[in-house]
Amino acid sequence: MARIETDVCVIGGGSGGLSVAAGAVQMGARVVLLEGGKMGGDCLNHGCVPSKSLLAAARRAQGMSGGLGVAGAAPGVDFGAVKDHVADVIAQIAPHDSVERFEGLGVRVIRAYGRFLAPRTVAAGDDEITARRFVIATGSHPAIPPVPGLDTVDYLTNETIFALRTPPAHLVILGGGPIGIEMAQAHRRLGSAVTVIEAAAALGREDPELAAVTLARLRAEGVEIIEHCAAVRADRDDATVTVTLGDGRAVSGSHLLVATGRRPALDGLGLDAAGIAHDAGGVRVDRRLRSTNRRVHAIGDAAGQGQFTHLAGYHAGIVIRAMLFALPARARTDHIPRVTYTDPELAQVGLTEAEARARHGDRIDVVRAQYGDNDRARTEGRADGLIKVVVLRGRPIGAGIAGAQAGELIGVWALALSARLRMSAIAGMVAPYPTLGEISKRAAGAYFSPRLFGNTRIRRVVGLVQRFLP
Numbered sequence: 001m002a003r004i005e006t007d008v009c010v011i012g013g014g015s016g017g018l019s020v021a022a023g024a025v026q027m028g029a030r031v032v033l034l035e036g037g038k039m040g041g042d043c044l045n046h047g048c049v050p051s052k053s054l055l056a057a058a059r060r061a062q063g064m065s066g067g068l069g070v071a072g073a074a075p076g077v078d079f080g081a082v083k084d085h086v087a088d089v090i091a092q093i094a095p096h097d098s099v100e101r102f103e104g105l106g107v108r109v110i111r112a113y114g115r116f117l118a119p120r121t122v123a124a125g126d127d128e129i130t131a132r133r134f135v136i137a138t139g140s141h142p143a144i145p146p147v148p149g150l151d152t153v154d155y156l157t158n159e160t161i162f163a164l165r166t167p168p169a170h171l172v173i174l175g176g177g178p179i180g181i182e183m184a185q186a187h188r189r190l191g192s193a194v195t196v197i198e199a200a201a202a203l204g205r206e207d208p209e210l211a212a213v214t215l216a217r218l219r220a221e222g223v224e225i226i227e228h229c230a231a232v233r234a235d236r237d238d239a240t241v242t243v244t245l246g247d248g249r250a251v252s253g254s255h256l257l258v259a260t261g262r263r264p265a266l267d268g269l270g271l272d273a274a275g276i277a278h279d280a281g282g283v284r285v286d287r288r289l290r291s292t293n294r295r296v297h298a299i300g301d302a303a304g305q306g307q308f309t310h311l312a313g314y315h316a317g318i319v320i321r322a323m324l325f326a327l328p329a330r331a332r333t334d335h336i337p338r339v340t341y342t343d344p345e346l347a348q349v350g351l352t353e354a355e356a357r358a359r360h361g362d363r364i365d366v367v368r369a370q371y372g373d374n375d376r377a378r379t380e381g382r383a384d385g386l387i388k389v390v391v392l393r394g395r396p397i398g399a400g401i402a403g404a405q406a407g408e409l410i411g412v413w414a415l416a417l418s419a420r421l422r423m424s425a426i427a428g429m430v431a432p433y434p435t436l437g438e439i440s441k442r443a444a445g446a447y448f449s450p451r452l453f454g455n456t457r458i459r460r461v462v463g464l465v466q467r468f469l470p
Contacts, residue, residue, distance in 0.1 A: 002126060002127045002128070003127075003128050003129075003130070004032060004108070004127055004128070004129045004130070005129075005130050005131070006030045006031065006032045006108070006129060006130075006131045006132075007024070007029040007030040007031065007131065007132050007133065008020070008021075008024045008029050008030070008031045008032070008131060008132070008133050008134075008135065008323060009031075009032045009033075009034065009114075009122060009129050009131035009133070009134045009135070010024075010031065010032070010033045010034065010134075010135045010137060011034050011114040011122065011134065011135065011136050011137060011138060011269070012034070012035060012041065012136065012137035012138040012139060012265075012302070013033055013034075013035030013037075013038075013039045013040070013041060013097070013109075013137075014040065014041020014042060014043060014044075014137060014138075014139045014300065014312070015040075015041060015043045015044075015300070015309045015312045015313060016137040016139075016299045016300035016309075016312030016313060016315055016316050017033065017035070017041070017135065017137030017138075017299075017300075017316075018033075018039075018040070018041075018097055018102070019312070019313050019316035019317075020135050020137065020299070020316045020319060020320060021033045021102060021105075021107050022102065022105060022107070023316065023317070023320045024320055024323070024324060025102075025105050025106045025107050026105060026106075027320070027324055029323075029324055030108075031106070031107045031108065032107070032108045032109075032110060032129050032131065033102060033107050033108070033109045033110070034110050034112060034113065034114040034122070034124045034129075035109070035110075035111060035112075035113075036111065036112050036113035036124075037113075039094070039097045039098055039099060039102075040093070040094060040097035041139050042139050042140065042158075042159075043309045044090060044093060044094065044097055045090065046158050046159045046162065047158060047309075048309055049089060049090055049093060050086045050089070050090060050162045051158070051162075051179070051182055051183070051186075051341070052341055053085060053086040053089040053090075054082065054086055054162070054183075054186045054190075055182060055185070055186050055341055055342075055343075057082045057085055057086075057186075057190070058185065058186040058187075058188075058189035058190050059189070059343055060075075061075040061077055061189050061190055061191075062075075062189045062221075062343070067381055068380075068381050077167070077190050077191050079164075079165065079166055079167040079190060079191075080165045080166070082190065083162065083163075083164070083165055086162055099111070110124045110125060110127055110129075111125070112124040112125030112126075112127070113268065114129075114269065115268060115269060115270040116269060116270035116271060116273045116274035116276070117270065117273055118273060118274065119273075119274045119275055119293050119295065119296075120274075120295060122134065131295075132295070133295055133296075133297070133323045134295060134296045134297070135296075135297045135298070135299060135319055135323075136266075136269070136276075136283055136291070136296060136297070136298040136299070136302045136303075137298075137299050137300055137302060137312065137316075138264070138265040138266065138269065138301075138302045139264075139265050139300060139301045139302065140262040140263055140264050140265050140301035140302070140307055141159075141262060141263060141265050142157040142158060142159060142258060142259075142260075142261075142262055142263075143260055143261040143262055143263040144157075144258055144260070145174065145231075145258070145260045147174075147231050147232065147233065147234050148232070148233045148234070149233045149234040149235050150234045150258070152234075152235070152236065153234045153235070153236045153241055153256055154236065154241075155234075155241075155256040155257070155258050156255060156256065156257045156258070157257070157258050157259070158179055158183075158259065161183065161257055164255075167187070167190060167191050167192050168187060168192045168253070168254050168255035169192065169193065169253070169254040169255075170192065170193040170194070170195070170252070170253035170254050170255070171183075171184075171187050171192050171193070171194045171195075171253060171254070171255050171256075171257060172194075172195050172197065172241060172243055172251055172252075172253035172255065172256050172257070173194065173195065173196045173197065173256075173257045173259055174197050174231055174243070174256065174257070174258050174259065174260055175196075175197075175198065175258065175259035175260040175261065176196050176197070176198030176200075176201070176202030176203060176204070176225060176227065177198075177202075177203065177204075177205070177259065177260075177261065178203070178338075178340040178341075179259040180196055180198070180257070180259035180260075181196065181202065181203060181214070181215075181218065181340060181342055182340060182341055182342055183257060183259065184196050184218060184223045184225075185217075185218050185221065185223065185342050185343065188218070188221055188222055188223050189221065193222075193253070194222075194223045194224065195223075195224040195225075195226065195251050195253060196223060196224065196225045196226065197226050197229065197231055197243060197245065197251060198225070198226065198227050198228075198229075199228070199229065199230035199231070200227070200228060201227055201228065202215055202225050202227050203215065203340065203346065206340070206346055206348060206352070206400070207348065207352040207353055207354070207388060207400045209353075209386075209388065210346055210348075210386070210388065210400045210401070210402035211346065211402070212402075213344060213346070213384060213385055213386070213402035213403065214340065214342050214344055214345075214346045214402055217342070217343065217344060217384070218342065226245070226249075226251070229245045229246055229247055229249070230245065230246045231243045231244070231245060231246075232244055232245065232246050234256065239254060240252050240253070240254065241253055241254070241255065241256045243256065262301065262307055263280065264278075264280075264281070264282040264283070264301055264302050264304060265301070265302065266278055266282070266283065266302065271283070274293050274296060275292060275293045276291045276292055276293045276296055277291065277292040278291075281304040282298065282301070282302055282303050282304025282305075283298035283302055283303055283304065284304075285297070285298050285303050285304075285305075287330040287331055288318070288319075288322055288328065288329065288330055288331070289303060289315055289318055289319055289322075289331055290322075297319045297322070297323070299312055299315035299316060299318075299319060300312030300315055303315065305331070305333060306333065306336060306338075308336065308338060310336070310337075311336050314331070314336065315331060317329075318330070318331050334350055334351075334397070334417060335349065335350065335414055335417040335418040336349070336414075337349035337410045337411070337413075337414045339406065339407035339410065341407060343404075344382075344384065344385050344402055344403045344404055344406065345401075345402075345403070345404070345405065345406035345407045346400075346401070346402050346406060347400065347401045347402075347406040347407050347409070347410035348398070348399070348400040348401075348410070349398065349399055349400075349410055349413050349414045349417055350390070350396070350397050350398030350399060350413070350417050351390055351397050351398035352390070352398060352400060353366050353388060353390055353398070355398070356390040356392070356397060356398055360392055360397075363392060363393075364390055364391060364392050364397070365390075365391040365392075365447060366388060366389070366390055366391070367388070367389050367391065367443050367444075367446040367447045368386055368387065368388050368389075368443065368446065369386065369387050369439050369440075369442040369443040369446055370383075370385075370386050371383050371384060371385035371386060371403045371404070371436075371439065372384075373442065374434075374436060374438055374439050374442070375433070375434040375438075376434035376435050376436050376438070377403070377404065377436060377439075379434065380404070382403065382404040384403065385401070385402050385403020385404060385406070386401075386402060386403065387399065387400070387401045387403070387409070387439050387440065387443045388400050388401075388443075389413070389423075389443045389444070389447070391423055391447055394422050394423055394424070395420060395421070395422050395423065396413060396416050396417060396421075396423060396426075397417070398417075399413035399416075399417075399443075401439075403436075403439075404436060405436055408436075409436060409437065409439065409440060412426065412429075412437070412440045413426075413440065423444050423447045423448070424444075424448075426440060426441060426443075426444035427441065427444035427445055427447070427448055429441055429444075
């Protein structure tokens with residue numbers, strides 16, 4: 001077995017791991033990267049990239065329905081060609097995440113899975129690596145619920161659904177979270193019948209008022225969404241899969257997608273041999289993302305603080321500062337946005353109204369602005385939607401948007417939370433007219449309106465100024 005000594009050993013070649021490897025090697029550290037699967041990880045191969053590519057094709061098909069005075073036409077969907085589009089997008093991005101690129105940067109890439117042998121030693125294939133610092137960036141896998149009979153059904157997950165070349169006649173989806181809801185709308189718009197089964201509330205993590213906007217659109221497009229009813233059994237008979245619900249109903253379809261969440265990919269890592277505490281939620285880390293073995297950091301999905309590519313990238317910056325410069329960088333979670341990329345999109349950063357009330361009680365203010373009051377939304381026929389901002393002592397502590405381009409609009413509020421800006425900073429922003437960006441400014445204005453208009457004290461001041469103004 002070959003022995004390798006290095007400064008940093010990164011376990012996992014997904015988004016977060018690649019960011020650490022690229023950043024560290026370009027700053028002069030010796031870096032070894034271990035990846036036994038596909039470079040680019042879940043985001044490139046099974047997650048963000050293929051799902052958003054599929055949603056883009058579905059949006060193009062939906063656009064054929066007409067409106068705004070333009071006659072519609074039935075879209076001619078070539079499902080195989082749609083999947084070619086998905087594969088082509090992955091292929092376009094893959095070189096950026098490739099072995100060749102990282103070896104060109106100076107990273108030693110070993111195409112094998114890593115396993116800890118000791119606190120400072122990892123085995124990978126025929127190599128044994130000793131490092132000053134390790135970074136666990138192994139991502140996550142689909143979490144499969146213990147539904148009786150499910151193990152006998154040829155079900156799909158996000159890791160397999162993009163390989164389909166023919167459209168499902170009827171796609172049954174277990175799970176009404178972001179993955180399930182995105183795939184529901186995409187496949188419905190591409191011609192499939194779709195039923196979503198959710199044991200609790202669909203998009204249950206989100207603000208109910210905002211989630212209702214997105215779910216209403218899906219239902220209007222023909223997606224059946226069954227909420228508050230768990231699956232108790234799954235069976236397959238020839239070409240039909242049947243899911244039995246807790247209330248006795250049975251839902252049958254041609255394909256079953258399991259989208260009931262994800263679990264950190266920690267199996268086979270030998271964490272106990274390295275003194276790394278962990279549980280079902282991920283590696284136990286402190287605010288510096290250090291594990292109980294202080295030489296080992298965990299980032300992204302493996303750290304159990306959220307399952308977003310942009311969070312993994314943020315974590316990468318934290319550990320690079322800690323490992324290479326010995327800076328006391330600490331990770332925050334309050335400013336990390338999330339988006340469900342349906343149409344309309346649903347975006348959130350910081351606390352929802354319910355979370356804020358549980359933490360701060362009646363000390364918060366909640367302001368809203370409707371898409372219907374925005375001129376650009378009216379011109380494009382996209383007037384359904386709203387923004388909600390939760391404010392504590394003049395500072396936004398949470399913002400949610402349901403509507404067109406919500407994922408783009410949430411960036412202003414992510415900046416506000418990150419930089420701890422006051423509402424006056426958003427209110428003072430000059431947004432070009434007409435743009436959807438004016439919705440954020442209107443929400444900030446809604447916070448100040450009751451404090452300015454009708455305020456007796458201010459009216460007296462204005463009256464005095466007008467009386468004595470030359």
